Amino acid sequence: MPSASFSEDVQQALQHVRYLSQTIGGRGSCTVQERRAGEYTAEQMQQIGVKEICVEPFTAIPSTYWGYALSFAAALTGLLIVLLSDRQGERTLAMLLNLAGVWGFLAETEFAPSWTRWALSRKESQNVCGVIPAKSDVRARIVLCAHLDTHRTPIFYSSEAWYAAFTALVSLSFLSMIVGAAALGLSIYQGWMSARWVSLVLLPVQLFGLAMCLHADFTPYSPGANDNATGVGAALALAQRLRRLPLKHTEIHLAFTGCEEVGDWGIAAYLDKNALKLGKDTTYIILDEVGLGGLKYLTADGLIFKHKTHPRALELARQAKHALPEIEIVEGVGLAYTDALQATKRGLMALTVCTVPAPRSGIVSHWHRMTDTLETIRERDLENTLQFAWTLLQLVDRRASNAVDSNSMRVSER
Numbered sequence: 001m002p003s004a005s006f007s008e009d010v011q012q013a014l015q016h017v018r019y020l021s022q023t024i025g026g027r028g029s030c031t032v033q034e035r036r037a038g039e040y041t042a043e044q045m046q047q048i049g050v051k052e053i054c055v056e057p058f059t060a061i062p063s064t065y066w067g068y069a070l071s072f073a074a075a076l077t078g079l080l081i082v083l084l085s086d087r088q089g090e091r092t093l094a095m096l097l098n099l100a101g102v103w104g105f106l107a108e109t110e111f112a113p114s115w116t117r118w119a120l121s122r123k124e125s126q127n128v129c130g131v132i133p134a135k136s137d138v139r140a141r142i143v144l145c146a147h148l149d150t151h152r153t154p155i156f157y158s159s160e161a162w163y164a165a166f167t168a169l170v171s172l173s174f175l176s177m178i179v180g181a182a183a184l185g186l187s188i189y190q191g192w193m194s195a196r197w198v199s200l201v202l203l204p205v206q207l208f209g210l211a212m213c214l215h216a217d218f219t220p221y222s223p224g225a226n227d228n229a230t231g232v233g234a235a236l237a238l239a240q241r242l243r244r245l246p247l248k249h250t251e252i253h254l255a256f257t258g259c260e261e262v263g264d265w266g267i268a269a270y271l272d273k274n275a276l277k278l279g280k281d282t283t284y285i286i287l288d289e290v291g292l293g294g295l296k297y298l299t300a301d302g303l304i305f306k307h308k309t310h311p312r313a314l315e316l317a318r319q320a321k322h323a324l325p326e327i328e329i330v331e332g333v334g335l336a337y338t339d340a341l342q343a344t345k346r347g348l349m350a351l352t353v354c355t356v357p358a359p360r361s362g363i364v365s366h367w368h369r370m371t372d373t374l375e376t377i378r379e380r381d382l383e384n385t386l387q388f389a390w391t392l393l394q395l396v397d398r399r400a401s402n403a404v405d406s407n408s409m410r411v412s413e414r
């Protein structure tokens with residue numbers, strides 16, 4: 001595969017990052033700014049000459065913290081009830097409320113149906129999509145995906161130390177709901193301990209979980225230069241390159257999604273609408289935070305339960321890595337979730353491409369912080385991403401050409 005220069009594409013991507021992170025700024029899920037980011041990508045696609053540009057509206061709960069807050073609030077209410085009255089009826093109610101907390105919390109991490117999702121009201125958001133046709137007949141399809149929205153900037157993302165402490169404490173808060181349900185259950189059926197003691201021990205832990213969730217929703221939205229204006233900028237730069245150098249047999253679908261930061265709502269809506277007609281053989285490439293740190297593709301994705309990347313998507317990534325020995329590319333498990341998770345959970349071939357500051361590299365992560373600005377983006381890292389993504393596209397296209405060519409050879413041999 002001939003190596004090409006991507007410096008022009010990097011500059012184009014950076015222009016998009018500038019517009020999204022500076023002119024628009026923070027792009028909270030379901031906000032006017034998120035919609036403006038969508039309008040901007042639609043305009044850019046139009047200028048590039050992308051076909052079938054459309055807006056696909058959907059509804060979502062505009063905060064991921066509401067679901068967690070409700071879960072903690074339910075469990076806490078249970079603990080407060082037994083603190084006031086330690087009778088059998090109250091213990092049963094408290095146990096059920098702690099179980100409801102566990103269910104709500106777990107469901108939120110897995111985007112699964114739960115009482116919190118039924119209870120909370122939704123708002124409008126949208127995906128913005130387009131198609132770049134293949135030069136010849138279509139034998140393969142790729143969805144290039146990047147989310148438009150940005151996260152809030154709660155204190156627990158403000159430093160590595162805070163994040164580590166927060167992760168441990170939230171895990172503890174979650175465990176406290178399981179322990180609460182179990183201990184209250186035992187106190188009902190075995191009568192071996194006072195439910196008041198259970199409550200006194202667990203109450204501060206759950207209060208911490210609730211306080212963190214409530215705090216998060218009062219913080220401003222990150223300008224999101226790296227997360228994820230770089231992903232959007234890179235996808236648009238690739239689109240422009242594809243108009244110049246179209247793939248022979250591979251149709252490219254662009255999906256700029258809303259509401260990734262609050263639970264992958266946009267990609268879920270996109271897949272509900274389009275996955276069936278795109279077919280099982282479509283490759284989904286998710287660009288998320290691609291301008292700061294070493295290049296990485298994910299072998300598993302998810303907040304608590306790590307869902308393994310489709311083996312065929314991984315094989316493709318490894319082949320691309322092999323084709324680019326000059327770039328240092330690592331593979332590994334993701335820290336949180338990306339848009340790929342929804343596709344992976346549906347058995348589709350989805351690959352997340354991201355950049356991660358390596359430990360002791362001296363590069364500071366600005367993930368979900370107000371400091372996630374254009375100045376921190378590193379052109380080299382963005383260029384590596386573009387080169388890697390371009391290689392993935394070429395490999396899919398080459399395979400599509402070879403597969404049918406060898407089939408037709410076999411037919412003619414008969």
Ligand SMILES: [Zn+2]
Binds near residue numbers: 228260288289
């Ligand atoms: Zn992101």
